[in-house]
Amino acid sequence: MIRQQLKEFRSLQPANVDVIRSPRHGSGQADLRGYNERLILSVLRNHGPNAKAEIARITGLSAQSASVIMRKLEAEELIERCPPVRGKVGQPSVPMKLSPDGALFFGLKVGRRSADLVLVDFLGRTVDRRHLTYSYPDPDTALDFLRRAIDELTALLDQRQIKNIAGLGIALPGYLWEWSKIVRVPAERMDAWRDRDILLEIDALFDFPVYLQNDASCACGAELVFGDQDHPANFLYFYIGYFIGGGVVIDNALFTGSTGNSGALGPLPVPRKSGGVQQLIDVASLSCLEDMIIEAGGNSNDLWETSSSWRVDDAILRKWVDQTAGGLACAIVASCSIIDFEMVVIDGWLPEDVRRQLVERTKAKLAKLNLAGLVQPEIREGTIGPDARAMGAASLPLSQHFMVSPRGL
Known part of the structure; x- marks a missing residue:
């Protein structure tokens, strides 16, 4: 029975084959939390507070099963009651919601x-x-x-x-x-x-x-779990840190491949202005911006102290945004040639105004490329921000x- 429960549990996880777990803790009772319990918790996370009858409808559980499970989750303080909602007739319904301190x-x-x-x-x-x-x-x-x-x-x-x-x-x-x-x-x-x-x-x-x-x-997982849930099932994700990286979401799940390295977007080849090719990591990373600042005689430490605002020369920042957007646009075309991503999300250790500029500039660069045979994806800002990792x-x-x-x- 335990072996079957473990098999079921592992088959129901997000596509996190590259997640390594400390072996000392093994697979405890918390891991074996029933599928239906986790299903209800996931519904409340994605859909917000809901009455028991609505949760039963969404999950396909019987009203009695949903009620029993929710009483158990409430006793464990994982969920809590909202104020009653009175309708025109009958007893008021009591929506349930996740308890902030439940875990x-x-x-x-x-x-x-x-x-x-x-x-x-x-x-x-x-x-x-x-x-x-x-x-x-x-x-x-x-x-x-x-x-x-x-x-x-x-x-x-x-x-x-x-x-x-x-x-x-x-x-x-x-x-x-x-x-x-x-x-x-x-x-x-x-x-x-x-x-x-x-x-x-x-x-x-x-x-x-x-x-x-x-x-x-x-x-990428943070965008998927905590971010705006109004997204298509398939999207490409870029995160710009010291080095650029990213992730691939297929069918609403993070796809990491057999080795956990799928979505390693930094090595993507992109054109060099002087001819030839270079890797995206050498064009669209914050290390590039740091090099520009140092070469101009500036101090780059401010980049890493805070992401809320930077003291960077406007000309240097514009140059970096322009070259980063150019690299991103080429990488997007290459990626969409393999998988028809409906959306591309761009986030990073960036002030909000810089991220906004970068997204708009990437859209402009993409519009100038040959997209024959491809459907142009929506380019959107990430909703988590600098703390996404x-x-x-x-x-x-x-x-x-x-x-x-x-x-x-």
Whole structure:
């Protein structure tokens, strides 16, 4: 019976084959939460507060089954009652909604120039966060930051909230040790990422389960789980951080492929103005903007301290936006030649006005390209913003414990 439940559970998860879970915690009772329980929780997440009768209709459950399950979820404080809604006749209905403190999740993003830890509630709202800027990432710095930040954030919670911490997700770039030249540090300082098992080290620090996924996939997952649900079933996602990355959503699920590397958009070849080709990562990354600032004699540290506003020379910023938009437009055409994406989402560690400029400029660049034989996709701003990677990390334990695959809705 247990083996069958585990098989069912795994088959119902979002397409997270690249999510690595700490082995020490195994598959506990929380993992075996019934499909129908997770189905109702997913419906409330995607559709908002609803009465039991409406939830039964949406899920296809009988009214009695839905009522029994919802009483159990209410007893576990995962859902709560809304004020009664009175109709013209009969008894008032009592909509149910997710309880904000029903479960809490930590999300850690380790980037090339900064780290972030967010505490997210059951509704996907950021309760609090901590930020660290550094010259380059090393495991000891990341672990020290994580320990300190979790201690600080946990100290702000009451005992019930602490008990409801359901896990920690980690968004980590792949092959960090290969980027020593680009982040301008000796190779031996980055080799620790190859030699140490960071997941096991972090797992040993805490009592809750720990999950790990590629940072760009996490950002795309955040858009899928926490973002605007008014999106087509298939879309392409770009996240612009120190390096550009992205994700592919097929049939409302994150598609990562057999190795977890699908949607690694940075290596896409795009034309070089002087002729030949170059990789998108060398055109449309914040590392390119940092190089422009340094070459002009400026200080690029402001880029990594905050994403709400930058002190960047207008001419430099315009040049970067223009070249990034050109690279994105070419990458979009190449990608849509393989899969007919209905929409492209662009987000990143960017101030809102810069993201808006970039989206508009990308639309203009795309309009000038030959799209014969292709349907031009809608280009849209992301709805999560700079914290998408950390938010996506927090969504990993949420997805594993409390959701069904979007295909099931």
